[in-house]
Amino acid sequence: MKTRGTGDSLAEFNNCLPEFKKVWTEYAELGSHTLQATLKRVDFTYKRFFKGLGKYPKFKAKRRYSGWTYPDKASWKALSNGPNGYLELRDLGLKIQMRGQARTWGTPTTCTIFFRNGLWYASITVQCNPTRQTGTGSIGIDLGCKDAVTLSTGEKIAKPDFIKEGHKKVKVASKRLRRKRPPNRNKKVKGSRRWKKERKQLSKVQSKIARQRENWLHKVTSDIVSGNSLIGGEQLNVKGMTRKAKKGKRKKQKAGLNRSILDVGFGLVGDLLTYKSAEAGGFYVESPTRMLKPTQRCAKCWELTPKSLADRVHVCSNPDCGHTEDRDINAAQVNEIWARGLERTSLDAELPSSTDCGSMKQLGARKRQKQRLQQSKSL
Known part of the structure; x- marks a missing residue:
């Protein structure tokens, strides 16, 4: 059964829930649909x-999944039309005020009701058609550690100050945590009450930094989308970029670089x-970063x-070009050119081909034309 995938089906397990509630009475308050989820x-x-x-x-x-889900409208109701309101959990007899809009x-x-860092949260999904306002322009972006986001227009968005301040608080809280007795399952040692208290404080600080970073990224990306209908970025292998360094002298430097990459949130921006x-x-x-190499390619003559x-x-x-520009701004401009479909039909051409394409259909046509040209050269 363990290796072949044979055994009781989901329907058979669902039929056992009434008997399960008789033995585990603490689950009797929840509805059947919640346990079935x-x-x-x-x-x-x-x-x-x-x-x-x-x-x-x-x-x-229980710390990995401390909560439950209502898969349908039974046993709960959102008494709200968007701004504030109340959340009613009828099976538990609770009526909770909602905050925000x-x-x-x-x-x-x-x-979905879940427990995180000493607080209970409710995540509600709604069926809607979200819309946003946008402009008619196009822009390219380049992500970095020194300047978090660099735009092709020359504007640079620096890393916010709360990240540096948050790291100081995390360092202090981690030092206090190391001075307390941690749990050790192999030696059957339980963590002290002071260790549990400091662990909660550290988790609270880390959660606040994560929420601040997410809020900042939402504001930055919303501003970019509000003025541009076409945005050019680059493919980044964040998991490979933040891989731990091997044994050597530059292990601490690589750890600092990984921290800077994760602070900006490279994977979340895209x-x-x-x-x-x-x-x-x-x-x-x-x-395609590996093929295009935007940090090395010139945005004017396309030379590497x-x-x-x-x-x-x-x-x-290129002596005929001599273009001089900030490294990050030039990379953002290259990404914008690629997104607009101004990439050259072959990377060894002298000048990029100019078209007025601005849609995914035209961009796909340009890429297929480029592939056919490369195949004909190989033949």
């Missing part, structure tokens, strides 16, 4: 394992721009000029 997650995990898409499921500690509201469909551009009716196009990380100014190596 948890069983559905377990069944989904096993299916992924037998398909080779994940590891074998194991029992989770939803940007787009619709028909509530599911509700996701935010993708869905926000789609809501506004625009496009977010990522250029090798640089090291210490070279912060782009000086084109």
